Amino acid sequence: MAFNFNLPKVNLVFGQSVLGNIAEEIKKLGNNALLVTGRNSMEQLGFLKKITEHLQNSAVKVTVFNKSTPNPTTELVDEGAKIALEKKSNVIIGLGGGSSMDAAKAIAIVAGHSQEQFHPIWEFSQSNDSPQPITSKTLPIVAITSSSGTGSHVTRFSVITNLELKQKVGIYSEHIFPKLSVVDLEILTNMPPALTAECGVDVLTHCLEGLVSKQNNPITEDMALKGIELVFSHLTEAYRDGDSLRSREGMALADTYAGLVITTSRVILPHAMSHPISAYYPNISHGAALAALTPPIMQFNIDNGNNTVWQKYCLAASAMGKRAFGANKQEASKSIEAVKELFAKIGMNKGLKELGVDAGRINEMVQSAMKTGQGPIESNPVEVREHDIARIYKLAL
Ligand code: NZQ
Numbered sequence: 001m002a003f004n005f006n007l008p009k010v011n012l013v014f015g016q017s018v019l020g021n022i023a024e025e026i027k028k029l030g031n032n033a034l035l036v037t038g039r040n041s042m043e044q045l046g047f048l049k050k051i052t053e054h055l056q057n058s059a060v061k062v063t064v065f066n067k068s069t070p071n072p073t074t075e076l077v078d079e080g081a082k083i084a085l086e087k088k089s090n091v092i093i094g095l096g097g098g099s100s101m102d103a104a105k106a107i108a109i110v111a112g113h114s115q116e117q118f119h120p121i122w123e124f125s126q127s128n129d130s131p132q133p134i135t136s137k138t139l140p141i142v143a144i145t146s147s148s149g150t151g152s153h154v155t156r157f158s159v160i161t162n163l164e165l166k167q168k169v170g171i172y173s174e175h176i177f178p179k180l181s182v183v184d185l186e187i188l189t190n191m192p193p194a195l196t197a198e199c200g201v202d203v204l205t206h207c208l209e210g211l212v213s214k215q216n217n218p219i220t221e222d223m224a225l226k227g228i229e230l231v232f233s234h235l236t237e238a239y240r241d242g243d244s245l246r247s248r249e250g251m252a253l254a255d256t257y258a259g260l261v262i263t264t265s266r267v268i269l270p271h272a273m274s275h276p277i278s279a280y281y282p283n284i285s286h287g288a289a290l291a292a293l294t295p296p297i298m299q300f301n302i303d304n305g306n307n308t309v310w311q312k313y314c315l316a317a318s319a320m321g322k323r324a325f326g327a328n329k330q331e332a333s334k335s336i337e338a339v340k341e342l343f344a345k346i347g348m349n350k351g352l353k354e355l356g357v358d359a360g361r362i363n364e365m366v367q368s369a370m371k372t373g374q375g376p377i378e379s380n381p382v383e384v385r386e387h388d389i390a391r392i393y394k395l396a397l
């Protein structure tokens with residue numbers, strides 16, 4: 001066995017009501033913060049006020065930028081970065097779901113690299129032929145997660161949408177790995193059932209994809225299996241009873257494992273194929289797109305896989321509570337059964353058509369996946385060609 005394991009320094013604060021307890025850590029990073037959050041939830045639930053007052057009481061100046069939307073766009077990021085530059089912010093805080101944390105990360109890149117001349121976020125997208133390098137000029141980032149889904153509080157990715165080009169890309173750099181990651185269970189108990197379900201699918205797919213990714217290693221394999229086990233133990237309860245701290249804690253832990261898994265082992269085909277769906281249909285959530293794509297892609301990987309692939313899916317099936325032994329197609333397929341059963345229990349069993357995808361757009365989405373999903377496509381354990389992607393989109397309809 002031989003492998004490299006590289007993880008940026010993790011500084012994670014995890015627990016109930018920890019939001020009022022982090023100002024001193026933030027102050028070590030900067031005393032003039034831009035706080036990036038969504039339009040409604042954190043303000044309505046009182047968490048925006050709580051963190052703002054807490055920071056101000058500790059002599060950290062706060063400017064609130066509360067315009068983040070699901071699937072954050074290049075325009076939003078550039079607008080936020082201009083405010084950060086104007087206010088001379090020296091730390092960027094993301095408070096919210098993956099969208100707000102990702103917007104914060106991207107704003108930290110642009111503001112950090114635009115002291116002399118403004119560099120819009122798209123210049124840093126690695127889908128460009130010669131992207132601007134992302135360096136240590138990036139402002140320090142604090143990620144406070146309000147959803148157990150993306151793992152963005154512990155990943156080196158920021159997923160940004162260019163509406164004009166219809167491209168949703170994962171911008172990556174060790175410099176956007178948050179310097180402080182915060183999970184407050186009290187915030188998570190407020191996730192509505194639909195969001196809990198969509199985010200739960202995201203956590204599960206991160207673990208499943210990281211587990212079978214070509215870039216997997218024994219350490220992330222264990223984290224991925226633990227994450228899968230936690231999702232199968234806690235997601236249904238979190239969906240049915242949002243106040244259950246036990247299940248919120250289980251999902252928050254799974255989300256954290258999953259983030260660490262993808263930041264080291266990368267995602268594979270479901271993520272590569274889900275991003276074009278959000279780029280063309282911004283109202284379809286990341287989790288809903290993944291739920292439609294995951295079973296047919298698992299089937300594709302198992303049908304075309306080898307012993308190692310079957311063994312990984314068998315391990316996954318066991319972590320899902322199925323009895324799967326050995327390493328063959330039939331046993332490996334038990335993981336697909338388990339995933340479909342779970343998705344049905346939490347209302348995540350809709351095909352792409354029902355979600356609003358028009359079959360006539362498949363060709364364009366295939367091209368978009370080929371352009372923006374190269375890394376994940378190459379990490380898929382089974383070789384994937386353009387016609388496979390087209391066929392899988394059709395199967396997922
Ligand atoms: O916008 P606000 O008002 O804050 O409301 C949000 C939003 O409407 C609401 N919400 C979030 N937390 C809540 C809450 N409502 C009540 N209580 C809470 N505790 O939920 C809605 C969706 O929020 P959003 O942030 O968009 O959802 P999610 O956390 O699923 O993030 C999805 C984004 O993250 C990207 C996805 O592609 C997508 O753009 N991802 C980021 C990754 C990363 N950075 O590593 C990896 C992932 O694979 C993923 O691609």
Ligand code: MN
Pocket residue numbers: 150202206271286
């Ligand atoms: Mn995801």
